Amino acid sequence: MSKSDTVLKINILVAPLNWGLGHATRCIPIIQALLELGFNPIIASDGMALILLQKEFPKLKCLELPSYNIEYPEKESDFKFKMLQNIPGVVDAMLAEKKLVKKWVSEYNLKGIISDSRFGAYSKKVPSVFITHQLNVLSGNTSWLTGKVQRLIIKKFDECWIPDSEAKPNLSGKLGHLKNPSDSVKYLGPLSRMVKKKVPQKYNLMVLLSGPEPQRSLLEEILTSELKSYTGNIIFVRGVVQEERTIVKVDNCTYYNFMTSEELEQKINESDLVICRSGYTTIMDLAKLQKKALLIPTPGQYEQEYLAKRLHKKEMLPFAKQENFSISDLEKVENFNGIPEIKEEVNWKQLFCLFEGE
Template identity: 55%
Template structure:
């Protein structure tokens, strides 16, 4: 049995910020421990991040979606509609590329994190998402229906959350669906909690597509000049190497790899960041207090931020409203807490051994 070749699993996260790639990291590690051989596929910053995290693994570049956010939040939905022809073309190219990758690299199974065209009718294909319900304002019913139609092309849908009330995604990941084999696999985080002295009073963690990432960076660099305390600023720009600079009490990095960022978050008293779902999972794992600024116009992040604020866990505000003094509100909130969830990965991965 030990001499049998390892089954190859194509792991393909969407390049939409770094969240989809980073939450695939723990899945990739578990695949290895269960004697699978991951082949990694994405594009842009997400692919660069995976290559830095797993330099010895095979990687493949997929066609880029080339989706950008609107400059103003109120035009987010319009921008998405304008991008839809580009998205359709990208998915078509993605399907063609996937077929070629499956044949060239002898792929035995697929795990696609929100890449809509990365699946195959000939091998087990899994779609990873925390959005069974896709919020889009008054068109939520339509965006949800379209998304679920895509999910049905896969053999299974894995939701990185708990199945019960003690969950992180709320209505996003806990909506009744018909005809979709859904499995809740528990929150995914690449981090571990470390008991260590606090070094930073505030960690700013930026991520997400342009131009909104840059808009928030400019806003925070200006506003946080009045912050008193040790400040660590991680910009979320994946370059060839991680570069640090120190100005006064602020230390800034363009990006951090998993090990260095894990240490930094553990050493920070408060984290200021977007309310992306992967970030929420990471901060819950590390039991952190945070302040959320959702990406303007992105309904999903606005929902998560509002929900956690109402639950008394994390304060939040609109991007245009942020003032440094709002960080004092963090002390009146409980912070995020981990959930006790043990996944049976042997059973979960049995899909890839059944065909």
């Protein structure tokens, strides 16, 4: 039996968190790399993240994990209180998740686990990896505590993969970098499912929504109202993954409920300007595609606010607050340089040796 035949039997569980779509989408290049190197990825998630990955990889086995059911407040001032309210539900889901994963290790003969921010998706019996861009978790005056808790959770895993560059320039700043990281921390370089293409520009503006409710819907309402006075050609991706894809054209704006990775890549490449959240996965995609954008961080989400302010300060991308957004904010973009491309190739073969016992 050849080595390639042996590798084909190596089952790896890939389990992204269902919180917006960023965790799922940045797992797409990981799943593709596993397939290219002869591994057999098994996908595990819940909600829209699971539906998205099922559509991207219809031939792969998909399993459902318990939902963390993280709820967002409507008011920014209620964010921290709401996150505290979420903790008991997250702990319950994490314990149920851990129990399921333990069962799957045996049932599916798993040889490794890659968890993107799912705290209970690990096993002492097989190599387990935690993916995050946050070694420091920002939470205002309690950041010291949330960062410490995050790092304690990471210690349960064999390795921690950071989708960013270790040295400067990097995209995550203090979120993904410690003064003295442990040996288990490995920097992959930015991860993106996108490829930059030279194509004719068809759209003046692309709106790319994602993230948990109710903030996704609130921003959609604001943008739909404000963009009525915009005269250019708009493509509007609502970020709602459903069984059926819908396309609705209203005047100069074409609305999609969601797009596949291939289609999204094409449409972003064909757009002059993007309006989007300042989620980390989106920022990695913008860097890869070299697109200028206006960022609108999710209100109260410290991580997105930090990333938006950091890019603004470095004169890369401007941002606007959701509650104050005006169509005139788009004029700011001309004065910013965009994110410089970070060309760093991931050595997947070396990383995946962890699962081969080499």
